[in-house]
Amino acid sequence: MRVTAPRRDAGAASEPPSGRADRREPDDVQGVYVRSLIRSQLRLALTVAAGFIVATVLFVIAIALVPDLDRTLVVGVPVSWLLLGFGVYPLAITVGVLYLRAASRNEARYRALSEDS
Amino acid sequence: MNPAIGYIAIVAVALVSAVIGFYGLRVSRTTSDFYVASRTVRPWWNASAIGGEYLSAASFLGIAGLILLTGASALWFPIGYTAGYLMLLLFVAAPLRRSGAYTIPDFTEARLESLTARRVTSLLVIVVGWFYIVPQLQGAALTVRITTGLPSWAGSLAVAVIVAVVVAAGGMRAITFVQAFQFWLKLTALAVPVVALLLVVGAGDATAELPPVAAFPPAAGPGDLDVYRTVSLMVALLFGTLGLPHVLVRFYTNPDGAAARRTTVIVLVLLSVFYLFPTVFGFLGRAFAPDLAAPGDADALILLLPDRLVPGPLGDLLTALVIAGAFAAFLSTSSGLVVSLAGVISQDLLGGSVRGFRIAAIVSTVVPLVVALATESAGLAGSVGLVFAFTASTLCPMLILGIWWRGLTARGAISGMLTGAVLSAAAILGGGALGAAAPGLRPFLEQPAAWTAPIAMLVTVVASRFDRRGAPPGTEAYLTRLHVPERN
Numbered sequence: 001m002r003v004t005a006p007r008r009d010a011g012a013a014s015e016p017p018s019g020r021a022d023r024r025e026p027d028d029v030q031g032v033y034v035r036s037l038i039r040s041q042l043r044l045a046l047t048v049a050a051g052f053i054v055a056t057v058l059f060v061i062a063i064a065l066v067p068d069l070d071r072t073l074v075v076g077v078p079v080s081w082l083l084l085g086f087g088v089y090p091l092a093i094t095v096g097v098l099y100l101r102a103a104s105r106n107e108a109r110y111r112a113l114s115e116d117s
Numbered sequence: 118m119n120p121a122i123g124y125i126a127i128v129a130v131a132l133v134s135a136v137i138g139f140y141g142l143r144v145s146r147t148t149s150d151f152y153v154a155s156r157t158v159r160p161w162w163n164a165s166a167i168g169g170e171y172l173s174a175a176s177f178l179g180i181a182g183l184i185l186l187t188g189a190s191a192l193w194f195p196i197g198y199t200a201g202y203l204m205l206l207l208f209v210a211a212p213l214r215r216s217g218a219y220t221i222p223d224f225t226e227a228r229l230e231s232l233t234a235r236r237v238t239s240l241l242v243i244v245v246g247w248f249y250i251v252p253q254l255q256g257a258a259l260t261v262r263i264t265t266g267l268p269s270w271a272g273s274l275a276v277a278v279i280v281a282v283v284v285a286a287g288g289m290r291a292i293t294f295v296q297a298f299q300f301w302l303k304l305t306a307l308a309v310p311v312v313a314l315l316l317v318v319g320a321g322d323a324t325a326e327l328p329p330v331a332a333f334p335p336a337a338g339p340g341d342l343d344v345y346r347t348v349s350l351m352v353a354l355l356f357g358t359l360g361l362p363h364v365l366v367r368f369y370t371n372p373d374g375a376a377a378r379r380t381t382v383i384v385l386v387l388l389s390v391f392y393l394f395p396t397v398f399g400f401l402g403r404a405f406a407p408d409l410a411a412p413g414d415a416d417a418l419i420l421l422l423p424d425r426l427v428p429g430p431l432g433d434l435l436t437a438l439v440i441a442g443a444f445a446a447f448l449s450t451s452s453g454l455v456v457s458l459a460g461v462i463s464q465d466l467l468g469g470s471v472r473g474f475r476i477a478a479i480v481s482t483v484v485p486l487v488v489a490l491a492t493e494s495a496g497l498a499g500s501v502g503l504v505f506a507f508t509a510s511t512l513c514p515m516l517i518l519g520i521w522w523r524g525l526t527a528r529g530a531i532s533g534m535l536t537g538a539v540l541s542a543a544a545i546l547g548g549g550a551l552g553a554a555a556p557g558l559r560p561f562l563e564q565p566a567a568w569t570a571p572i573a574m575l576v577t578v579v580a581s582r583f584d585r586r587g588a589p590p591g592t593e594a595y596l597t598r599l600h601v602p603e604r605n
Contacts, residue, residue: 027511031593038600042521045207056196064340069143076329081189082338085396088196089389090201096382099207103378107602 032112037110041103048099055095058090123263123264126440130302131279134295134448137536141447158377164383166293167367169300169445171198171384172391173249175255177303177446179498180392182415184399185406186496188337190347191399192496195392197351199507201358202388206381209359212599220461221365222510225261228519231527232242237534240463241360241511242536245484245504246458249361250451252500254489256416256448257496273489276444280452281482283460285475293370299449301388305547306392306442309425310435318521323426325404333403345560349567350502356570357505360512363453367459373603398422417499419443455481503545506566510537514574518581520599523592529581538575541565 063069069080153350176198183191218224254273261272283295292538317323324331335341358364371377402409402418405426409418422441423435459474460479467473511534518525518533548562561568581588 002442031597032145034314034597034601038521038596041600042530049204049207052200055131056200060339060342067340068339070333070335070340073329076325076404078329078333078338080339081192081333082399084192085400086393089199089392092200093385094387096203096206096385099465100382104213104375107375111602 002086027107033110037106040106040109044099044106048095048102051093052092055091059087059091060084119433120265123261123440126263126273126437127444128301129260130441130444130448131270131275134218134279134299134445143474146356151468158332160380160383162293162297162369163370163380165300166296166510167380167384168387168391169296169298169303170363171361171366171388171448171450172300172303172445172446173501174253174446175498176392176395177307177443178256178259178419179496179501180395181398181402182223182419184396184495185402185410185418186412186415188403190342191345191351191498192339192396193347194354194432194502195396197354197505199242199360199385199388199392200351201354201356202381203358204355204433205364205571206278206378206385208517209365209520210368210377210381213365213516213586214368214371214377215374215594215599215603217598218462219366219369219518220457221360221362222465224517224519225530228592228595229525229527229530229587230591231531233394234360234527236465237531238512238515239461239540241534242461243458243481245360245508245512246362246454246461246481247488248507249363249501249504250454250482251489251492252456252483252497252504253447254486255492255500256443258442258489258498259416260420260440260447261474263303263420270490273486276447276451277482279448280379280455281479282292284452284482285478286457292476296449296453298470299445300391302386302445303305303449304391304394304443306438306445307391307398307419310439311397313431313435314423317403317426318401323405327404327407329404333400341598343560345567349560352570353502353506353509353564353566357507357509357511357566360508360516360596361505362457362461362559363432363450367453375602386420394420395570408412408497412496421542451482467604502564505562506569507538507545509566510541510569510573513570514577518574519579520596521597522578524581524588525592526581526584526586526588528584528586529579533577535572536576537569540572541569544569551584 006099063083065082066080070078072079074082158459176195180195196255213224216224216227218227222235222239225238229235254276257272257276258269259272261267261275262269283540368377368380369492372378376438398419402415402422406418406422409415409421419439420436423439425437426432455478459477462480463470463473464478467477512547514537515525515530519530544562544565548559552562553560
């Protein structure tokens with residue numbers, strides 16, 4: 001019994017991408033749709049990543065700028081520690097869910113376009 | 118501590134893992150089962166398995182230890198470990214699933230149409246895997262020494278043997294079940310003790326060693342952070358995650374790209390819930406066990422705290438639970454890494470047979486075992502963080518540019534990976550000597566990702582631009598395959 005890495009041509013032949021993109025002529029209409037899908041997905045990913053990073057940085061600066069948070073105790077722990085320890089996760093999950101929806105929307109738009117033509 | 122508790126917990130986890138592994142063996146018949154579980158794993162199972170594999174010694178023991186040792190700056194570790202999955206979701210999850218490749222080297226070869234690029238990638242994957250297994254084995258050594266009194270090597274050896282046997286016998290299908298089980302075990306093993314400790318503390322049955330002002334001084338608080346170190350750590354953790362070989366292989370078991378994304382979001386949720394507990398442990402440790410705040414001892418905080426705060430049989434039970442969870446962490450991460458390493462080694466060197474996979478599984482365990490026995494742990498969270506820095510500087514630029522930039526060429530990718538590897542390895546390995554000579558450079562050597570990752574990225578782009586052979590002819594078709602949604 002042998003197991004090998006899937007060869008390039010074999011893999012592509014057994015599992016063709018949908019959307020009927022013609023491989024030999026990338027400049028045709030299907031190729032344009034694919035390029036625009038990739039561009040919109042990349043723009044989305046970069047925007048979401050930047051949004052998450054900026055929001056986290058602002059959150060941390062806010063914690064650092066309010067010294068009262070170090071002095072206010074909740075269950076024996078300063079609020080500033082609690083905020084940094086537990087506050088970023090809800091943000092990450094929210095951002096992830098928003099991205100999930102937007103990425104599927106981009107793909108739905110691509111599907112609609114490529115099936116119309 | 119009563120050594121019997123340690124023995125019972127460790128043997129129980131090893132047995133349960135082996136039983137589930139062999140149960141899975143009956144289901145795994147064909148070779149593609151061996152490698153990727155036939156791609157039929159449901160998102161929740163898959164996400165639990167990813168969590169089970171990902172939550173290593175560094176997460177289970179290291180984070181609480183580091184919070185105790187250094188304060189709020191350690192809170193960035195779990196944030197980075199979790200947010201790494203956000204970056205993975207954004208940049209690689211769906212395209213990688215659609216790539217049709219089993220391993221990262223498969224992806225490199227398919228995208229760049231170059232055997233040399235494949236070999237360089239394989240080499241990096243093996244290095245990353247080996248150095249990620251080492252802290253797991255060191256964590257096992259610490260746990261066994263503290264809980265049973267046996268010598269440290271016994272723990273490393275026990276974990277290495279169990280992992281080699283289970284992986285060689287069962288392959289990936291078995292591992293998917295084992296990993297999913299391990300996640301829930303690890304979560305329970307921290308959550309139940311945390312709830313119990315909070316009840317005891319809340320009832321006033323335990324007295325804090327330090328008042329809050331001394332336990333949580335503003336000088337170790339969130340407001341007083343070293344900006345360069347924090348940023349560099351975040352670069353390493355955010356972008357290192359998406360290059361981890363054992364994490365990527367999990368994505369091939371999703372049925373399609375959209376499922377890979379859903380799985381990743383579930384992973385984000387699971388990790389966010391999990392990391393609440395080591396964080397609480399760390400906070401409790403600062404108030405109730407400040408004497409453990411020493412470099413070698415701090416990682417044992419989670420193992421020792423339940424017994425200190427809850428006397429009697431209940432304390433013994435909680436201790437057994439955390440030991441079991443810790444062992445689950447070492448076993449699951451190491452076996453996940455061994456599966457992916459064995460896949461790479463057997464495909465590239467041993468012809469890809471099942472027998473080759475078994476030999477490769479043993480080789481993948483022995484090398485890190487030797488390293489773990491020969492070296493001393495310098496803090497679990499820290500050493501895993503350095504592996505992330507190495508990955509972020511080598512595999513990450515190649516993956517991200519390979520997926521999103523049609524201009525990437527084989528020479529560009531190889532130049533970038535080698536530059537990143539040399540720079541980050543030199544900083545990590547030579548950092549001690551160089552840092553002593555020039556103390557001003559120390560943060561940059563101890564936490565190199567902030568400069569090595571961008572340089573690797575830049576070198577990749579520039580070398581690709583100057584590569585007269587240009588991008589491989591199949592680039593357009595391959596990028597189409599990566600990004601176009603599957604027919605449904």
